[in-house]
Amino acid sequence: MTIPHVDVKAQYAPLIPELQEAFARTLETGRFIFGPEVEAFEREAAAHLGTQDSVSCANGTDALVLVMDAMEIGPGDEVICPTFTFYATAESIARRGATPVFAEIDPVTLNLDPADVERRITDRTKAIMPVHLFGRPAPDFGGFGLPVIEDAAQAFGAGGIATSVASTFSFFPTKNLFALGDGGLIAVNDPELAQRIRMLRFHGSAAKKEFLYVGYNSRLDAMQASFLRIFLRHVDDWNQQRREAAARYTELLDGLVETPVDEAGHVYHMYCVRSPERDRLAAALKEADIGFAVYYQPPLHLQPALRYLGYSEGDFPETEKASRENLCLPLWAGITEEQQAEVVSVLKRASGLVRS
Ligand SMILES: Cc1ncc(COP(=O)(O)O)c(C=O)c1O
Known part of the structure; x- marks a missing residue:
């Protein structure tokens, strides 16, 4: 799919x-x-x-x-x-x-x-x-x-x-x-x-x-x-649909990766999980024809245009780690339960939790 x-x-x-x-x-x-x-x-x-x-x-x-x-x-x-x-x-x-x-x-x-x-x-x-x-x-x-x-x-x-x-x-x-x-x-x-x-x-x-x-x-x-x-006129409803889809992912993933801690007001523009195995999981999604995004790699302090600011690698360890580990899963207002279940089953297979 x-x-x-x-x-x-x-x-x-x-x-x-x-x-x-x-x-x-x-x-x-x-x-x-x-x-x-x-x-x-x-x-x-x-x-x-x-x-x-x-x-x-x-x-x-x-x-x-x-x-x-x-x-x-x-x-x-x-x-x-x-x-x-x-x-x-x-x-x-x-x-x-x-x-x-x-x-x-x-x-x-x-x-x-x-x-x-x-x-x-x-x-x-x-x-x-x-x-x-x-x-x-x-x-x-x-x-x-x-x-x-x-x-x-x-x-x-x-x-x-x-x-x-x-x-x-x-x-x-x-x-x-x-x-x-x-x-x-x-x-x-x-x-x-x-x-x-x-x-x-x-x-x-x-x-x-x-x-x-x-x-x-x-x-x-x-x-x-x-x-x-x-x-x-639809954005509140869309935001609510995003929240519901995010909650569904968190339940389905069941601790497989680090899932976002829920918070009042979060509108889940992205549903972003973290894993030290990120690249392997991303490769499995790609192989299964499932879209994803990894963000801010390299982060801004390491971007060529901003080199003049004088930052170097290691200056922001948490940022650099997040940029290596984040994986944003498919999400929009209206994503179906079936689509989400498919994303999670691919991730589970890639983690070796479910045998293919
Ligand atoms: C955090 C952040 N700031 C600024 C922008 C810039 O917005 P635009 O692409 O509409 O110029 C974006 C989006 O692209 C963004 O994600």
């Missing part, structure tokens, strides 16, 4: 008639940039997330850059973030000319370790940027007296950190809330910050012909907004 790592189409297939209707509606308006669909999506997303406002943009990477630009984070400033994350987290800091300062993860949650973050704070630290990795809510870093920017690209609806300045989201098609293309969002409470981000995403302008800042062209288009409005 061929099983993909993520079946995006299975999630939106039942909604195709609604998506076609939204497409036709937008086509009829002749407005493809900004306009009522984008404004409505921003309002609805903020209401869903429980924030005062939300500003859409072209993707989750721009969302991070826009927030830091609006906060005037730039050269000479440091931002603490994990090295066990997608490259865009640190890239966005470097893109602002600021310095990404990496901190270690907690090996159980794979999220930033508060004790290590605290050790790395200096008088140049301008913000802490936790990532809600694989959909698991990161701890609250508000107690350090520094602004917190949440990279929530993988965790729409995981419950934000109450003390954060902004949360950023990606709508890349494999994310738990996705567009049919690229898209991003920044959820904010401070109206001034929201206003500044709104200007920055449109060339630093609030009114036609007046440019107050050197900004960006980073917009969510009306088509994507109209699709996202439909998906937004």
